[in-house]
Amino acid sequence: MKRIVVTGAGGQIGSWLVPRLRELYGSSKVLATDVRHPGGELTQGGPFQIVDATNPKAVGQAVMRHRADTVYHLAAILSAVGERDPRLAWHVNMSSLEAVLEVAREQRCALFVPSSIGAFGSDTPKDPTPQDTIMRPETMYGITKLAGELLCDYYHARFGVDARGVRFPGIVSFGAPPGGGTTDWAVDIFHKAVRHARYTCFLRADAQLDYLYMPDAVHAAIALMEADPSRLLHRNAFNVTAMQLTPESLAAEIREHIPAFEIDYDVDPVRQAIAESWPRHVDDSAAREEWAWAPSFDAAAMTADMLEHLRPD
């Protein structure tokens, strides 16, 4: 039976991943940690501890006291926040990764480290974006994600650390709000649709990127960590996608349920430029072949489910 520590557990992904891990492996087996106190289900449904993931001693103690064999490392600064404060993004993303990799090496833990479509750059082929291709990211976030992929592979090759990761695309969910990324619009649009039947988008109508609905994102992380290592030709990090959305196409999906819904645009040049440097459609065949990745939600199923959960009764 696994014993797990999750860093950055109070964020958008952690608030979904932790309850699912507790369901699968037992509540007491999953220690949720974050630099801030998130409250709610995360702290009530099982053990929670404040841990600054950039502090190697604090991470090491948490892993040792919990007798963990697996760490899901979610603590990070995301793309848009990272462009506002690039030094903070470098410090948090790289120091915390170094800390968890060293702890994984010393205490022989398996490690999940999410990368991102942000690890690609303008030189990358955009449609389809191969699993193995040119990667020259232009944001500080992307630079930390690519460096993270390489560092995880290095720790695997050099020290045998079982570090695995996926390149998450934009993730849509209800509950904990997104943490300041370029794809946050695909969450905000649902909240505004339900409340005001109107949304002003910070990306252009035709800005196409890959997305996952949160249940598929959680499934991807857990399925990869459960995968038979002998089948993995790659480790860090697998392309995964379920759908390609533009603001225009998602607005059309929402109109199927809320016919009066209207979208207009007030484009933020910083986030638009980030979106333009990212893939339009990643090729996730390596994940499908090596660990049977298969998403459950397309744009129509996700839209129906989001609106069902967000609409007032």
Ligand SMILES: NC(=O)c1ccc[n+]([C@@H]2O[C@H](COP(=O)([O-])OP(=O)(O)OC[C@H]3O[C@@H](n4cnc5c(N)ncnc54)[C@H](O)[C@@H]3O)[C@@H](O)[C@H]2O)c1
């Ligand atoms: N959500 C997405 O669309 C998406 C897409 C691609 C990749 N990812 C990656 O997935 C991971 C989790 O993303 P998320 O969306 O949950 O992010 P988020 O911003 O919602 O949550 C991150 C959490 O990390 C915590 N944190 C920040 N600094 C910390 C520190 N020093 N020590 C401990 N905790 C700290 C924050 O308090 C927050 O709760 C990140 O690595 C992110 O880059 C997310």
